[in-house]
Structure formats: structure tokens, C-alpha cells
Amino acid sequence: MEILDRNWRCRHGEIDIIAEDGPALVVVEVKTRSSRSHGTALESVRPAKLSRLRMLAAQWLTTQPRTFQTVRVDVIALERFAGDYSLRHVRGAI
Amino acid sequence: MAVARTRSVALVGVTGRSVEVEADVGNGLAGIHLIGLPDTALSEARERVRSAMVNSHYPWPDARITVSLFPASLPKRGSQFDLAIAVAILGAAGVIPAERIAEPFFLGELGLDGRLRPVRGVLPSVLGAAKHGEVTVVIPAANAAEAALVPDVRIMPVSDLRQLVEWLRKGDDPPESLPFDLTEQMPPTIAPAVDLSDVVGQPVARRALEVCAAGGHNLWMLGPPGTGKTLLAERLPTLLPDLELDHALEVTAIHSVAGVLPPNSPMINRPPFVSPHHTATSAAIVGGGSAVVRPGAVSLAHRGVLFMDEAPEFPRHVLDALRQPLESGQVTVSRAAGAVTFPARFIMVMAANPCPCAQPQDKGDSCTCTPTVRRRYLGRLSGPLIDRIDMKVTVSRSSRRELMADRQFVESSKTVAARVLTARERAAERLSGTPWRTNADIPSSALHADYRPSDEAMKQVSSCLDSGTLSARGLDRVVRVAWTLADLAGKPKPGPDETGTALALWMGLNS
Structure with a gap:
């Protein structure tokens, strides 16, 4: 996987990481939580957020000359426990 | 990750059907999905199960959870699947061994703190589970007495989720079925406060009531107010013998589904007496409801007495709705969600005034009703309905002399009930080898x-x-x-x- 862009913004929102994985364009949402008092990082990504990311991917593509076969939305959940980090990568959330 | 499977029971009318509950804890965004035609109460199980698990200190899997209820085509309602869903998720998450939960049936609603709440219809649900052989059924502790009425089933009453999970983890053998003596648990037959000897001056009606009790026949009493029609009808249950065990289970199952079972006496062993008010709708009488079809008055009166006081005041379509159950002993309620059949074999007793003004006409008294009004009043009882009534009795006002004279002829309910029992035994003996027990059957x-x-x-x-x-x-x-x-x-x-x-x-x- 190769990172193409980071923290890309437009008037509709922001994409944390834009990457390329073979033929697929991957839009990644990175969620960080320092405690679980408000739920886990993974479950804080709701379906509405995912569909917004999907829309943002289309926005980003309009600024690009090249095309991709598919578009994928991934979530990376980063949690910090007692100075240690845990990282989970969910591929293909939609 | 993993899949775990367990069992629960869905109620269709008063029969329980086995439902498989599968939980898949797998990759994907965290969340829980419930499939298999759940209604609103069941969809809300997601929130209840999650809170109950978290508050019982079990980890909620941070993964995609899919819960499926099989057969998918059967609509499932209510909150009794909470426990099975929680157990299936815990099994899929590896908290409890999956093979320990595959066999037993789980029933119960979860509180947010993990406590197990009682549910309606436990008796028919456990009866449905019992069709699968000698099974273990886990039920809320509050429903234990009701569930224990079912023979050949291991009942495991549980008061909260933690208690259940610890038992499933330890791998002890299922507990022996509760020591439970049916006769002991049957509520002592409370001496009825009413007695047939209270009714003086109506020897013919008293005799008709005795015949009605002995054979299970329907009775219509016509007469002016104050002559004892209601009094007589209320005393009919005192003449009827206790329900036999299979009938008692049927009656208890219906009352359990309707949610009207008294909590301290799980078994109904006396014939029920149901007296709907004349403003009752046909759904209240024959059963109905849009989402959950509930039994109506005719089914609550199953193996007992349905008393229609002031019968002509009932809407005509309500009275005519009684025709099918009177003939077939069951009633089929059809709704968009499907058709449900409830048993409804009852003794019908109707009481009616001869006219709306209800003044006696016999002794030159002042009935002000015109013949048209009188005809129309009783005309509300349609011919086909009257045709289904075995006995019609006119009760008239008695003079003081008649009342005094009759006083020496009145018999107590106990005396008459003994004659009724003998007659019923003779009928049952003659009908032995057939599915019928009374002459009316x-x-x-x-x-x-x-x-x-x-x-x-x-x-x-x-x-x-x-x-x-x-x-x-x-x-x-x-x-x-x-x-x-x-x-x-x-x-x-x-x-x-x-x-x-x-x-x-x-x-x-x-x-």
C-alpha cells in the first residue's frame, strides 16, 4: 500500500489518508482514543461517517487525472492504554 | 473469529416453536446486526444485551456481530430472546464454551444491569421446548414455578446473567429438575364465597344450571332485572369439578400468553369464569391485536364459563363472532402477520332482559316498551346464535310466598357439585376411548x-x-x-x- 495524500480537505470534509493498494483507491479514516470511557475507537465510526468518506473519495478523484478500478474505505483504530498503543486496521468497511 | 449457536422458543398463538439463535463475531466495523424478522421489542434487544453484558463485566466484542434467528421466515416478537442472544454472543466471543450452549433452550428478558426479568408465555414456551425430548430450559427465576409444571424437562431458573455464565463456564452438570410437587403447588381450592343456596325462588333455573354444569351445555336466561340471573351465572363455576391436569395445562398456557396469570399460583386448576362487559370489542372477545395476536375472552374462558350479561347490549357483530368458537371449540384470528388459532371450548351463559325498560310485564306492571322496541331488542340475538344455545330458561319474579316456600328446597353448591361430578363421571366412562369427555363435546x-x-x-x-x-x-x-x-x-x-x-x-x- 502506498500513501498518495494525507489530510486532504475540501469544503465537505477531510480524508485522513489516501492510499493506493494495487488497483484500488483506499480512503482511510484514522481514529484515536486515549481511553475507552466514551466507547471504543472502532465503534465510534458510524455508517454516516463511512458514507461521507465514500463521497469524499469521489470528490478527491475529480481532482485527479488518473482512475482506479475500485474504491475501498478502511478504518484504522488507534487506542492508547497505559502508555502502550494498540492498532487495528479494518479493511473494506464499505 | 467464531460462530456460536443456541436455542430459544418463539410463540405462535399458544404453541411454542423452537428458534435457533446464531451469533457471528467477525471482522468488520464494530456493531451489532440482528436479522430474522425481529419486531421493535426484539430489535431493542441489541441495547439491552450490550448493557447487560458490559454491566456484568463481560467484554463486549469490539468487532462486527451478526445475530441471526432461524427460521428466518417466522416473525419473532418480544423480549424473551434477550438471554439466548447474549449467550450466543458470549459463546462466539469465546467467553463460554460453544458446545455448552448448543443444546439448552434460553428464555428471558435482560435488564440493563444483567438481571433476568420474567416474560409472558413461559408455560407454552417450555411445552414447545419439551417437544424436543429431555431438554434443559434456562428461564428467569421469577417464572420458575410456571415452567416447573411441564414434566420431563430440566428447568434451570436463573436470576442474572453472571450466575448463568459462571455455571456454563464451570461445566457442572445441569441441575436436577427442581423438587416440585404439583399437588403441593396447586393453590388450595379456596372455599368460594358464593354458593348456589344464595339463590332462592328460581328452582327451574337452578336445575338448568345443574344440567349445564353436568354436560357442558350452553344456557340462556331471560327475565326481568333482580330475579337472580347474574347471581345464578356467577355460581356456575362452584358446580364444576376441578380441571383435569391436561386441561389445567391448556388453560394455564392461554392465561400465560395473555399475561394474566396470577404470579403466586402458577397453575389454574379451577374452571375460569369470564364475564366481559357489553362494551367489549370483537377483538377483545375472540382475540386480536395488530402485532401480537392475544387470546380474547372466549379463549380465556376455555374449559370454563363465558358469561355474557345483558347479552342484547353487545354489538351484534360481537355476538355473531361467537358462533364459530361455539361450534368448533376453537377460534382462528387472522391478521396481516398471519392466522393464529386459539382453543375456545367454553360453556356460554347469556342473560338478557326481555326489553330495554326491563319492567315486568306479567303482573300488569308498567312496561313502557312498544312491541317493535321489544322485538328489536331481543332480535339482536341472531337466530343462528340462539340455535346454538342448548337451554333457554325464563326466570320470572317470585312472590314472597314462593321465596319462603323455596327456602326449604335450596341445595348448597357442594351437594349439587357432587351430583354434577357423578353425572360427568358416567359420561366420561361412556365416552372412554374417545377424545370427548362431556356430552356437549x-x-x-x-x-x-x-x-x-x-x-x-x-x-x-x-x-x-x-x-x-x-x-x-x-x-x-x-x-x-x-x-x-x-x-x-x-x-x-x-x-x-x-x-x-x-x-x-x-x-x-x-x-
Whole structure:
């Protein structure tokens, strides 16, 4: 996987990481939580957020000359426990 | 990750059907998805199960959870699947061994703190589970007494989720079925506060009530107010014997589904007495409801008495809705969600005033109703309905002398109930080997083939049939009542006396 862009913004929102994985364009949402008092990082990504990311991917593509076969939305959940980090990568959330 | 499978029971009417609950904890965004036609209460299980697990200190899997209820085509309702869903998720997450939960049935609603709440319809649900052999059924502790009525099933009453999970983890053998003595648990038959000897001055109606109790026949009482119609009807249950065990289970199952079971006495062993108000809708009488079809008054009166006081005040369509259950002993309620059949074999007792003003007409008193009004009033009871009533009795006002004279003839409920029991035993003996127990149960075909009175006894009845005053159904009903009269008199077969009396009772010619 190769990172193409980071923290890309437009008037509709922001994409944390834009990457390329073979033929697929991957839009990644990175969620960080320092405690679980408000739920886990993974479950804080709701379906509405995912569909917004999907829309943002289309926005980003309009600024690009090249095309991709598919578009994928991934979530990376980063949690910090007692100075240690845990990282989970969910591929293909939609 | 993993899949775990367990079992629960869905209620269709008053029968329980086994439902498989599968949980898949797998990759994907965290969340829980519930599939298999859940209704709103069941969809909310997601929130209840999650809170209950977290508050019982079990980890909620941070993964995609899919819960499926099989068979997918059967609509599932209510909150009794909470426990099975929680257990399946815990099994899929590896908290409890999956093989420990595959066999037992789990029933119960979870509180947010993990406590297990009682649910409706436990008895029919456990009966449904019992069809799968000797199974273990985990139920809320509050429903334990009700569930224990079912024989050959291991009942595991649980008060909260933690207690259950610890038991499943430790791998102990399922507990022995609770020590439970049915006779001990049956509520002591409380001496009824009402007694037949309270009703003075209505010897014919009292006798009709006795016949009604002995044979399970329907009764119509017509008369001015204050003559004791309601009094008599309320005393009918005191003449009926206790329900036999299989009937008691049927009645208890219906009351459990309706959610009207008294919590301290799980088993209903006395014939129920149901007296709906005349403003009741047809859904309240025959059963209904848009999402969950609930049993109506006719089913709550199953194996008991349905008393329709002020019968002409009921809407006509409500009265006519009684025709199907009166004939077939069951009622089928059809709704968009499907058709549900409830048992509804009851003794119907109707009481009616002769006219709306209800003033006596016999002693030159002041009835102000015109003949048209009077005809219209009783006309609300349709012909086909009247045709299904075995006995029609007119109760009239008694003079002071009559009341005084009758006082020495009144008998207590106990005395009459003993005669009723003897008559019922005679009928049951004659009907042994058939599915019927009382004379009213005998279907028309068997009545003519095996239980036909002698030609001599039938002479008068046949002539009424020929002249058109008696319908074919009426004939059947007369013969059934005649058999009951013979049972009460201790005769082996009804003679001309019995058929004559039965005919008079059918036509309402006693006054």
C-alpha cells in the first residue's frame, strides 16, 4: 500500500489518508482514543461517517487525472492504554 | 473469529416453536446486526444485551456481530430472546464454551444491569421446548414455578446473567429438575364465597344450571332485572369439578400468553369464569391485536364459563363472532402477520332482559316498551346464535310466598357439585376411548351413530323436526342435553322423559 495524500480537505470534509493498494483507491479514516470511557475507537465510526468518506473519495478523484478500478474505505483504530498503543486496521468497511 | 449457536422458543398463538439463535463475531466495523424478522421489542434487544453484558463485566466484542434467528421466515416478537442472544454472543466471543450452549433452550428478558426479568408465555414456551425430548430450559427465576409444571424437562431458573455464565463456564452438570410437587403447588381450592343456596325462588333455573354444569351445555336466561340471573351465572363455576391436569395445562398456557396469570399460583386448576362487559370489542372477545395476536375472552374462558350479561347490549357483530368458537371449540384470528388459532371450548351463559325498560310485564306492571322496541331488542340475538344455545330458561319474579316456600328446597353448591361430578363421571366412562369427555363435546356424526336414544324417546323430537320447529342442529343439542339428564338421573339411556325435558329446555317452554 502506498500513501498518495494525507489530510486532504475540501469544503465537505477531510480524508485522513489516501492510499493506493494495487488497483484500488483506499480512503482511510484514522481514529484515536486515549481511553475507552466514551466507547471504543472502532465503534465510534458510524455508517454516516463511512458514507461521507465514500463521497469524499469521489470528490478527491475529480481532482485527479488518473482512475482506479475500485474504491475501498478502511478504518484504522488507534487506542492508547497505559502508555502502550494498540492498532487495528479494518479493511473494506464499505 | 467464531460462530456460536443456541436455542430459544418463539410463540405462535399458544404453541411454542423452537428458534435457533446464531451469533457471528467477525471482522468488520464494530456493531451489532440482528436479522430474522425481529419486531421493535426484539430489535431493542441489541441495547439491552450490550448493557447487560458490559454491566456484568463481560467484554463486549469490539468487532462486527451478526445475530441471526432461524427460521428466518417466522416473525419473532418480544423480549424473551434477550438471554439466548447474549449467550450466543458470549459463546462466539469465546467467553463460554460453544458446545455448552448448543443444546439448552434460553428464555428471558435482560435488564440493563444483567438481571433476568420474567416474560409472558413461559408455560407454552417450555411445552414447545419439551417437544424436543429431555431438554434443559434456562428461564428467569421469577417464572420458575410456571415452567416447573411441564414434566420431563430440566428447568434451570436463573436470576442474572453472571450466575448463568459462571455455571456454563464451570461445566457442572445441569441441575436436577427442581423438587416440585404439583399437588403441593396447586393453590388450595379456596372455599368460594358464593354458593348456589344464595339463590332462592328460581328452582327451574337452578336445575338448568345443574344440567349445564353436568354436560357442558350452553344456557340462556331471560327475565326481568333482580330475579337472580347474574347471581345464578356467577355460581356456575362452584358446580364444576376441578380441571383435569391436561386441561389445567391448556388453560394455564392461554392465561400465560395473555399475561394474566396470577404470579403466586402458577397453575389454574379451577374452571375460569369470564364475564366481559357489553362494551367489549370483537377483538377483545375472540382475540386480536395488530402485532401480537392475544387470546380474547372466549379463549380465556376455555374449559370454563363465558358469561355474557345483558347479552342484547353487545354489538351484534360481537355476538355473531361467537358462533364459530361455539361450534368448533376453537377460534382462528387472522391478521396481516398471519392466522393464529386459539382453543375456545367454553360453556356460554347469556342473560338478557326481555326489553330495554326491563319492567315486568306479567303482573300488569308498567312496561313502557312498544312491541317493535321489544322485538328489536331481543332480535339482536341472531337466530343462528340462539340455535346454538342448548337451554333457554325464563326466570320470572317470585312472590314472597314462593321465596319462603323455596327456602326449604335450596341445595348448597357442594351437594349439587357432587351430583354434577357423578353425572360427568358416567359420561366420561361412556365416552372412554374417545377424545370427548362431556356430552356437549360429542360431534353430530358420533351422536347419531353411537349415542342415538331409542325411537320411542325420539318420537316427540322427530315430530318437531318434521314440523320445522326444530333444526337439525337443534336436534343434536336436544339429544346431548337428554343424555346429560339421563346421566344425572342415573339412567343408562335417555327415555321419553329426558328427551321431552331436553326439548322443553331447548324451546324455552318452562313458564
